Amino acid sequence: MLLAAVDYYRPDTLAEAVEALDSTEGARPLAGGQSLISILKLRAASVDLLVDISRLEDLRAIAVADDGSVRIGAGVTYDEMAMSPDLHRSHPRLSQVAAHTVDAQVRNRGTFGGNLCHNDPINNFPPVAVALEATMHVTGKDGDRDIAAADFFTGYFTNALSSDEILTGVTLPALNGRHMGYQEIEIGEAAARAVAVVATSNGNIESASVALGCLPIPVRRPQVEEALAGTPATADAVAEATAAAGEGIEPLSDADASADYRQAMASVVAKRAVMEAIEGGQNG
Amino acid sequence: MTAPAKEQTTTTTWTGQSLPRKEDERLLKAQGSFVDDEGMYRQGYAQFVRSPYAHAKILSVDVSKAEALPGVIATLTGDEVKAMTEPLFQFAPKEDGSQVNEYLLGVDIARYQGEGVALVLAETRGIAADAADLVEVEYEPLPVVTDGVAAAEPDAYVLHDSLGDNIAWKGLFDWGDIDWALENADHILKIDKLHFHRYSSTPIECNAVIVNWDPGTDMIRVVSNNQFPMFGALVIGPSMGVGTDQFDFVSQDIGGGFGIKINSYTSIGVLALLSRKxxxxxxxxxxxxEHHQSGGHGNERTFLDIEVPVMADGTMLGFKMRAFDDAGAYLHYEPLGAVIWSQVVPGPYKFKHVQVDYTETLTNKCPAVPNRGYSRMQHLWFVERVIDLVAQELELDPVEVRKLNYVQPEDYPYTTPNGCVYDSGDLPQALDMVLEMIDYEGAKKLKADREGSGKRIGIGIGTTLDSGTNNFGQSRILNPELPFSGNGEACTALLDLYGEVMLKLGTNPQGQGHETTASQVAADILGMSPETIRVWTGFDKSHSTYIGFSGTYASQFAVTGINAVIGAVEKLKAEIIEVAAYAFEVEQDQVELVNGDARIIGNPEAAIPFIGIANMVFANNATLPHEMAERVSLTCRHVYVPPFELPDVEKKYGNLTLTYSTQTHAAVVEVDEETGKVEILDYAVVDDCGKRINPMVVEGQVHGATGLGIGAALKETFEYDEDGQLLNSNFLFYHAATAMDVPNIKTSHIESPSPFTGTGAKGMGEGGGAPLHTISAAIQNAIGPGKAIVSDSHNPPERVWRMLNWDGPAEERGVTVVSNGDGA
Known part of the structure; x- marks a missing residue:
């Protein structure tokens, strides 16, 4: 299909962008456009004004702080994430995920912030942000605020931003010796996905953070995390602790897979993500 | 390799070589020309308004707002189309004359999601899209029928009042004596249900049309990628009230067809009406x-109440079943599929007793149309499922059961229970070869080693047939009144003014390499290099040559097209020699053609280049006897006609296809027990299409058919919800196989020449859907006995996972074996 007529504005500053979003009914920020433009072309949604934030310098940096945490600008592309030596050092598995997200053309355009804000259940990064307990940095007409990743995602394709707000960047805490596992089952698109951040010591799991994706809202699994803490870092113990990872979640059914299957697969990917994190000492 | 080849003298040097394709340079350099590369002066852009409902009354269509939009040129509604046209020709009305009434645009009722109900023409595509949004259509939803079996029930909601029910065609096919076989078999295998799913080969280029109905000449010029325009002209001409002589069909390069692009004739027709208006x-x-919702889908078929009589040693006597084909909302090329499967009734096996109670139904889905392997692959998948289930349930070796039941090399030509003649082949050897290619013994060891690891190994075999050059007389089995039979293709071979050799074909290829293979066989006849022969690129009805069957479809160019080329070039050669012999003042048998010269045999100095021959005929004809100058044209047309007779429509018996290529596939797969995901570890194909004119072109076709089959087996499906909404209407949700999904394919070949084609070649492009058979078998092998059976041709992870985790009672597995005591 073809894009319907839409107004377009490319502000030079973040403040101008916020002003445009605040003052125009039906305005939406446009970053890489890899999801938004497709939706508009299908005429599944309509927008009156696209505010192009993709070239705002404030949104385009990856910066490592003294404490090892890393701030990724919302406008950083997947490709820039994949190619960043800093991110490769600080969060190597995330860098790898970015490098394998869809194809080169999409990686050249798609942005970290766009992926998070759009919150399509198939998107890669929402469960990563939740598992890592990331902080989302937001600017709006009333100034700046931070939102915890766990509070950022509010449902299918929705987030906690108000219409005048822009996600400017995301801070990922340092791994500090922990390792991240990222596992998914793809049936054309991702049908089940889990992210685990695990600390081990002397063959035991010290702590674990486990989040599930492919859901309207990515969720942590506190009971699984409690069951994992203190157990031996073995396949059997992890399988037992993650067996109920899918309990209570409500995934969607579609032509690719039923909700029942996705729920059963949540435990499989959770186990695999934890095991990957445990074994990840070698490769990140 | 085994069957005796009929002597063929004309093709010796270039034929059989893997010459790079003439077409590839322009295609690889983006110098091809597809419809969207073309345009006409002052063209407008059309946009269909399509029904969002699967089934709804069209209460009103208001185009006033659309017509008021600046840039809009015209609109067209179903009511207008109804007023200016007749319903489209139907192949098989019922005996009382009742039939589907289909117009070129939806009239009164929309019967599937995506059916066109109005058209808008505007100065730009963008304006056309905006204007289509402004067309106000008032719908009243109707009950939706999406199940092809339930559609046949007496209480099903009827889609077409003019037909009276949802049954497009119904017939009993009964050959041999199935009752005798069921009484006398040692065992009867009963299978409750098998289902072949709906998908498409999704050509990379969607349908496309530029049409101009010239008000001055009344000629309708159609630039399109339709792959069988003559068929389209025969159907839409009478509906539109125009002669076929008014149509000029033009195409150059086509980005894939697979049969799906036969279907665009209705679009061509209605766009022509819009152009006239x-x-x-x-x-x-x-x-x-649009392509996914309304461009055409492959046939979906359900097999019920299957009974298979088997002897204790695994010899199968035949089968009995009920089959339901789901044609979708309208009959486009259908119900030809209702008989086309019977080209391959016993598959590659010697079953004698077959009874099929066949019903084709109409549902609120996109019309089913030919799709690579059309109608036969559904049936062949069924046959291979039966073979593997017999082997599993009777604890027989699937390799030995196949070898026991195969048509054997010494049996050819082999007449099937319904009178089809399998021309040649060596299936046992092909099976041995393909098993060696996947290291069958090693794979079995790997399977044993992996037990308990969470990853199961499955080994599958799929034997299939690609029947080519069909006898259109089989359509009379649907309707004895149909005036169709035989088949054929045309070619014109000519010298141009300076003696250049040129071929004009009746075909419009979509990547099959016709320019290359035609020039190869012509080169051998004329004693020159294929590079020096120009094959006219693309098709243009106004100057190409054609007959009613012309087009590119149904695995037949290697037989019909090539034989037309051979016939035309032989005629051209004879004329060149006649003129040369006259000039040399020698007998014609003293003249030979070498490297573009006519020479006296044994005297290379006495040579007239083709330019000299052309000069005498075209520009210097006072040098020739008057009679010869008027008779010899150096423009030689030949129509190849395969040797067919009319089938016996009462017995549904006769030779329905000229050639039968075989393909034997084998796969080793790994199934993840936790997820049900299937990964192909090894894949091999042995192809036997008789004499290969260009082995590299054949190999390309084998790869393409294998890739599409693998995609269909594991990833690609069209699924409708209960409201008739298509859930896979773009590539986000329809998972076409990509390079990532297709493993390295090992290929090998046998050449069993066809005794019926002159050259020994057979058609082979469709490939018979072998990966579907093979992967179903491999998954079955991985799951093993005692669990649910692989009963669907499409096996995504969840379906496999459910089979792995199945723990129902034995009688609900979907398969049972009944034994007749000691075998009577």
């Missing part, structure tokens, strides 16, 4: 969503 050329490029 607007007085402007009309361009329409179908979007991917």
């Amino acid at each position: 607007a007085g402007r050329p009309v361009k329409w490029i179908e979007t991917r969503t």
Whole structure:
């Protein structure tokens, strides 16, 4: 299909962008456009004004702080994430995920912030942000605020931003010796996905953070995390602790897979993500 | 390799070589020309308004707002189309004359999601899209029928009042004596249900049309990628009230067809009407969503109440079943599929007793149309499922059961229970070869080693047939009144003014390499290099040569097209020699053609280049006897006609296809027990299409058919919800196989020449859907006995996972074996 007529504005500053979003009914920020433009072309949604934030310098940096945490600008592309030596050092598995997200053309355009804000259940990064307990940095007409990743995602394709707000960047805490596992089952698109951040010591799991994706809202699994803490870092113990990872979640059914299957697969990917994190000492 | 070849003298040097394709340079350099590369002066852009409902009354269509939009040229509604046309020709009306009434645009009722109900023409594509949004259509939803079996029930909601029920065609096919076989078999295998799913080979280029109904000449010029325009002309001409002589069909390069692109004739027709109304050329490029919703889907078939009589040693006597084909909402090329499967009734096996109670139904889905392997692959998948289930349930070796039941090399030509003649082949050897290619013994060891690891190994075999050069007389089995039979293709071979050799074909290829293979066989006849022969690129009805069957479809160019080329070039050669012999003052048998010269045999100095021959005929004809100058044209047309007779429509018996290529596939797969995901570890194909004119072109076709089959087996499906909404209407949700999904394919070949084609070649492009058979078998092998059976041709992870985790009672597995005591 073809894009319907839409107004377009490319502000030079973040403040101008916020002003445009605040003052125009039906305005939406446009970053890489890899999801938004497709939706508009299908005429599944309509927008009156696209505010192009993709070239705002404030949104385009990856910066490592003294404490090892890393701030990724919302406008950083997947490709820039994949190619960043800093991110490769600080969060190597995330860098790898970015490098394998869809194809080169999409990686050249798609942005970290766009992926998070759009919150399509198939998107890669929402469960990563939740598992890592990331902080989302937001600017709006009333100034700046931070939102915890766990509070950022509010449902299918929705987030906690108000219409005048822009996600400017995301801070990922340092791994500090922990390792991240990222596992998914793809049936054309991702049908089940889990992210685990695990600390081990002397063959035991010290702590674990486990989040599930492919859901309207990515969720942590506190009971699984409690069951994992203190157990031996073995396949059997992890399988037992993650067996109920899918309990209570409500995934969607579609032509690719039923909700029942996705729920059963949540435990499989959770186990695999934890095991990957445990074994990840070698490769990140 | 085994069957005796009929002597063929004309093709010796270039034929059989893997010459790079003539077409590839322009295609690889983006110098091809597809419909969207073309345009006409003052063309407008068309946009269909399509029904969002699967089934709804069209209460009103209001185009006033659309027509008021600046840039809009014209609109067209179903009511207008109804007023100016007749319903489309139907192949098989019922005996009382009742039939589907289909117009070129939806009239009164929309019967599937995506059916066109109005058209808008505008100065740009963008305006056309905006204007289509402004067309106000008032719908009243109707009950939706999406199940092809339930559609046949007496209480099903009827889609077409003019037909009276949802049964497009119904017939009993009964050969041999199935009752005797069921009484006398040692065992009867009963299978409750098998289902072949709906998918498409999704050509990379969607349908596309530019059409101009010239108000001055009344000629309708159609630039399109339709792959069988003569068929389209025969159907839409009478509906539109125009002669076929008014149509000029043009195409150059086509981005894939697979049969699906036969279907665009209705779009061509209605766009022509729009062009006439607007007085402007009309361009329409179908979007991917439109293509998925309304461009045409492959046939979906359900097999019920299957009974298979088997002897204790594994010899199978035949089968009995009920089959339901789901044609979708309208009959486009259908119900030809209702008989086309019977080209391959016993598959590659010697079953004698077959009874099929066949019903084709109408549902609120996109019309089913031919799709690579059309109608036969559904049946062949069924046969291979039966073979593997017999082997599993009777604890027999699937390799030995196949070898026991195969048509054997010494049996050819082999007449099937319904009178089809399998021409040649060596299936046992092909099976041995393909098993060696996947290291069958090693794979079995790997399977044993992996037990308990969470990853199961499955080994599958799929034998299939690709029947080519069909006898259109089989359509009379549907309707004895149909005036169709035989088949054929045309070619014109000529010298141009300076003696250049040129071939004009009746075909319009979509990547099959016709320019290359035609030049190879012509080169051998004329004693020159294929590079020096120009094969006219693309098809243009106004100057190409054609007959009613012309087009590129149904695995037949290697037989019909090539034999037309051979016939035409032989005629040209004879004329060149006649003129040369006259000039040399020698007998014609003293003249030979070498490297573009006519020479006296044994005297290379006495040579006339083709330019000299052309000069005498075209520009210097006072040098020739008057009689010869008027008779010899150096423009030689030949129509190849395969040797067919009319089938016996009462017994549904006769030779329905000239050639039968075989393909034997084998796969080793790994199934993840936790997820049900299937990964192909090894894949091999042995192809036997008789004499290969260009082995590299054959190999390309084998790869393409294998890739599409693998995609269909594991990833690609069209699924409708209960409201008749298509859930896979673009490539986000329809998972076409990519390079990532297709493993390295090991290929090998046998050449069993066909005794019926002159050259020994057979058609082979469709490939018979072998990966579907093979992967179903491999998954079955991985799951093993005692669990649910692989009963669907499409096996995504969840379906496999459910089979792995199945723990129902034995009688619900879907398969049972009944033994007749000691075998009577």
